[in-house]
Amino acid sequence: MASGRAYEALRAYRSVLKATRKTFAGDTVMLRESAAEVRKKFEENRHVNSEEEIQRLLEDAREASSFISTMIVQAQRTDSGGFAVKPEMVHAGATFEIPSEEILKKAG
Numbered sequence: 001m002a003s004g005r006a007y008e009a010l011r012a013y014r015s016v017l018k019a020t021r022k023t024f025a026g027d028t029v030m031l032r033e034s035a036a037e038v039r040k041k042f043e044e045n046r047h048v049n050s051e052e053e054i055q056r057l058l059e060d061a062r063e064a065s066s067f068i069s070t071m072i073v074q075a076q077r078t079d080s081g082g083f084a085v086k087p088e089m090v091h092a093g094a095t096f097e098i099p100s101e102e103i104l105k106k107a108g
Contacts, residue, residue: 005054012061013042019068027074 016038024030045057075083 008058012058013038015065016061016068019065023068023072024074
């Protein structure tokens with residue numbers, strides 16, 4: 001059944017990458033860094049054999065995909081130098097955290 005697990009892992013991997021591509025669309029730095037981090041996490045666990053551990057890792061990937069899709073909104077810099085956030089329906093019910101001035105200066 002290894003091929004079934006490999007397919008399930010590949011599906012989870014693609015799901016997390018799809019969530020990052022949608023969330024960080026237009027932000028090449030975040031797209032590159034998030035893709036590298038996702039790949040790193042999956043590579044770290046490539047040789048896990050325990051069925052329980054595999055199930056936990058797959059659940060973690062599903063949760064990560066959901067979290068990225070529904071809890072992260074990419075702010076866009078406006079012409080006036082501020083930031084605008086445009087949440088979508090998938091973000092309904094989420095709590096928004098306004099970044100501090102220090103974080104915004106680093107992003108600038």
